Amino acid sequence: MLEELIKVNGKFSELARKRFSCRTFDGNGVSEEKLNLVKKQIEKANESSENFRAGIVNKHELKAKKFFTTGTYGMFKGDKFYIVGTLKKESEFDWVKYGFFMENIIIYLTQIGLNTCWIGGVFDRKGFGGELGIREDELIPAIIPFGYCASKRTLRDRIVRWSAKGDKRKPFDELFFINEIPANISETKLKEVLENVRIAPSASNKQPWRFFIHKDRIDIYLRRDKLYSKLIPSSDLQMIDMGIASYHLWKSFLEIGMSGNWNLLKNKKSFPALQYIVSFIF
Numbered sequence: 001m002l003e004e005l006i007k008v009n010g011k012f013s014e015l016a017r018k019r020f021s022c023r024t025f026d027g028n029g030v031s032e033e034k035l036n037l038v039k040k041q042i043e044k045a046n047e048s049s050e051n052f053r054a055g056i057v058n059k060h061e062l063k064a065k066k067f068f069t070t071g072t073y074g075m076f077k078g079d080k081f082y083i084v085g086t087l088k089k090e091s092e093f094d095w096v097k098y099g100f101f102m103e104n105i106i107i108y109l110t111q112i113g114l115n116t117c118w119i120g121g122v123f124d125r126k127g128f129g130g131e132l133g134i135r136e137d138e139l140i141p142a143i144i145p146f147g148y149c150a151s152k153r154t155l156r157d158r159i160v161r162w163s164a165k166g167d168k169r170k171p172f173d174e175l176f177f178i179n180e181i182p183a184n185i186s187e188t189k190l191k192e193v194l195e196n197v198r199i200a201p202s203a204s205n206k207q208p209w210r211f212f213i214h215k216d217r218i219d220i221y222l223r224r225d226k227l228y229s230k231l232i233p234s235s236d237l238q239m240i241d242m243g244i245a246s247y248h249l250w251k252s253f254l255e256i257g258m259s260g261n262w263n264l265l266k267n268k269k270s271f272p273a274l275q276y277i278v279s280f281i282f
């Protein structure tokens with residue numbers, strides 16, 4: 001799946017810090033030139049991808065066709081263009097890959113100066129799906145509005161951000177468990193990499209990822225919030241979160257010249273509170 005990703009040129013650690021969830025856009029959309037750039041990159045990513053597809057939807061066209069919907073029920077303001085990401089789900093792990101695929105698009109949009117927000121909660125899935133010509137075997141787990149953030153946030157935006165504690169993250173020791181420092185990396189560098197993972201976005205900022213660091217690999221587990229999973233039964237947002245954090249981990253190691261492979265280790269057990277997802281092998 002790595003070959004279907006859009007190439008991101010900037011420094012990942014800087015881009016990861018630049019990204020934040022924008023819910024109040026300036027209402028001006030984006031220039032034709034930039035829109036074409038995004039379209040071209042997405043088409044390229046679609047070509048090499050079997051289970052995922054992304055497309056651009058103009059919310060005003062959606063609204064014109066569907067009189068009673070604004071697409072996101074007024075949670076966002078000034079939003080005009082959306083990336084709509086579809087998934088043809090064949091296994092549970094496809095949710096993880098979907099998060100990886102879509103976060104790559106978000107980081108690319110960040111690189112070209114655009115603001116974004118993941119939306120996996122409530123939105124008009126049927127309306128957005130119709131615009132993209134969604135097939136019967138495809139789902140729309142998430143959409144991403146993109147454009148430029150307004151200088152002043154709406155009250156609603158401030159409330160959503162405050163309730164999700166959007167600027168905060170769990171303490172390092174609650175997310176990362178270092179058994180041994182991997183070869184060829186200092187403890188300081190390792191912590192810098194993990195910090196890029198800690199700032200990844202997650203649904204309702206729940207940060208369900210847990211990382212167990214060993215000399216030769218990192219085992220990644222999901223600490224699921226069962227009640228939360230029931231809220232949006234059609235999408236497994238917390239599995240998508242796992243893909244997003246994995247993308248941050250992979251890009252951060254690449255930035256310091258350390259590559260690795262993704263592997264599903266056979267001998268890994270899940271525990272009642274922790275579900276094994278995947279390992280990153282150095």
Ligand SMILES: Cc1cc2nc3c(=O)[nH]c(=O)nc-3n(C[C@H](O)[C@H](O)[C@H](O)COP(=O)(O)O)c2cc1C
Nearest residue numbers: 020021118119120121122164166201202203204205
């Ligand atoms: C899979 C996923 C789904 C999300 N769904 C929504 C959503 O439906 N509405 C919303 O306002 N924010 C949504 N968010 C954004 C999170 O609330 C946000 O990433 C988190 O609070 C951290 O804030 P930050 O992105 O500004 O760092 C979603 C994020 C993820 C990763």
